[in-house]
Amino acid sequence: MTLPDADPEQRRALERCKSYGWDLYRDGALLYSSPPLTLSMTRRTGDGALVVKGSPS
Known part of the structure; x- marks a missing residue:
């Protein structure tokens, strides 16, 4: 998800x-x-979008 x-x-x-x-x-x-979903990572892309990564709990 972005x-x-x-x-x-x-x-x-x-x-x-x-x-x-x-x-x-x-x-x-x-x-x-x-x-x-269990959060595993967040980061920002070069254009400033927030990327959230998770997996089913």
Whole structure:
């Protein structure tokens, strides 16, 4: 998952968490809801995007 890194605190908050989940919507309708994921890595790409990596808990 790649998120814009407009807020530097967002990355720090994600690094402190142990698990996360995400939902995918299109036109207001829920298409997919992830299972709980264990955070394994966060990093910023050269263009400033925040990359979050995790695996099912």
